[in-house]
Amino acid sequence: MDVPRGSDVIHRIHVAAEWLEEGALIEFELPRNLKCAACEGGGCDACGRSGAVSVRGRKELAELVQVTLPKRDESSLESTASGRTLVIRIPERGGIADSPALPRGLLLLSVVPADAADPEVRRIERPAPPPVITEEEALAEQAAADEAPAAAPPPSAPLAKSRALLWVGVVLVLWLLFLAWLRLSGRG
Numbered sequence: 001m002d003v004p005r006g007s008d009v010i011h012r013i014h015v016a017a018e019w020l021e022e023g024a025l026i027e028f029e030l031p032r033n034l035k036c037a038a039c040e041g042g043g044c045d046a047c048g049r050s051g052a053v054s055v056r057g058r059k060e061l062a063e064l065v066q067v068t069l070p071k072r073d074e075s076s077l078e079s080t081a082s083g084r085t086l087v088i089r090i091p092e093r094g095g096i097a098d099s100p101a102l103p104r105g106l107l108l109l110s111v112v113p114a115d116a117a118d119p120e121v122r123r124i125e126r127p128a129p130p131p132v133i134t135e136e137e138a139l140a141e142q143a144a145a146d147e148a149p150a151a152a153p154p155p156s157a158p159l160a161k162s163r164a165l166l167w168v169g170v171v172l173v174l175w176l177l178f179l180a181w182l183r184l185s186g187r188g
């Protein structure tokens with residue numbers, strides 16, 4: 001944890017208690033100025049005695065953070081509510097380091113269960129998981145693709161054949177009618 005990086009920051013959010021029971025995925029906007037984690041806002045060398053750390057420039061767009069809440073059962077929820085804070089450590093969301101080559105600090109996110117979530121915190125639906133193809137299924141599909149051209153003739157072939165036969169029949173009937181007409185008109 002002692003690699004050089006930007007200052008660590010503290011942020012506190014309230015979430016609905018049932019979100020914690022479900023281990024919900026949430027999203028919130030990260031304020032630009034956050035409490036310095038080293039001094040908890042009291043002021044230290046890391047934050048220039050201000051107690052606060054800026055995580056982005058004034059003109060930069062707001063930063064959205066998504067985090068999956070750790071699942072809590074009822075008893076651990078009670079201990080969280082009675083003062084034991086649940087803290088999620090999120091890398092690369094804290095203060096910006098002096099050198100751009102260094103990572104940002106940690107965001108120490110305190111999650112407090114409440115009756116209702118903070119207005120800037122919202123729950124988001126998890127994206128649907130991609131369809132799972134087991135190896136066996138994938139192999140079966142491959143085998144089917146390999147066999148297909150040899151086993152089944154193109155479906156249009158029988159249709160084309162019967163059409164050709166139909167045309168031969170029509171031409172034959174017309175030819176016979178033509179011969180009959182020649183004979184009847186006395187020119188045959």
Ligand SMILES: [Zn+2]
Pocket residue numbers: 036037038039040041042043044045046047048049051052
């Ligand atoms: Zn500080």
